[in-house]
Amino acid sequence: MPVDTSATGKTYPPHEYEVGREKIREYALAVGEDNPVYFEREAARAAGFRDVAAPPMFAVVYSSGAVTPVFFDPDVGIDFTLLVHGGQEFVWGEAVCSGDTIATAVEIKDITEKGGMGFYVFESVSRNQDGAEVVRGTWTNIVRGA
């Protein structure tokens, strides 16, 4: 079945996520981070952060509420059983700290077919409560046998 590329360029409204200190702790422990700036307010402030800092890859946590619905969007039409996460890029800006509210908007940048596989590229842009960009994510998903 040919890949339906008609959703290319579709945008999704921003999804808000409020960053909490205990969620940062849970995430940092799961990925084995031990820098005190992720756990202790005093250490974070001494290092120049407003509050407990989020590890850069915490971007996954505050972006997921914006990115996940795209996978389920019938306009995009991804078959989950054939889906593989092919690649991921993050470009970081302003640091994210506990207490921040991060709004993430997603756009479908590209849908193409190559060698019988569908390539779906989503871009997410996350901004903090001051409007500063904190991360830009490029999510490349491959649907086998499309």
Added chain:
Amino acid sequence: MSMEAGDSIPELKVTPDRYLPHRYAGASGDFNPIHIDKEFATEAGLPSNILHGLYSMALVARANMAAAGGDPRSLKRLSVQFRGMGAPEQEITVTGEVKSAEGGRVVVDTVAKQSGKAIIKNAEAELEL
């Protein structure tokens, strides 16, 4: 902290325990059963439940930040390709080599392997020192 083209970054070795995918699922919100349900995964044709790719990417981020002195603000960009599948209870080794170092901006080529096979390749990290 000085990093020159051709330098290796300190190797990171991690063996995720049997329940790590469950903790990462809770931390990240990704409860896809191929990561946390061995029976489901084997029925889907996988050897076991598999690690989340973004968990392995977080280890690549860790190795690069550690090489830059540990400050999370040092990591400016990380781009990876997921290859193969990571499994719990097997050691992951993250290695990297500095590709370029100019004006405080360092680009590191990184790879994460398990049992000699790449689970993350073509990983490129940009660090600001």
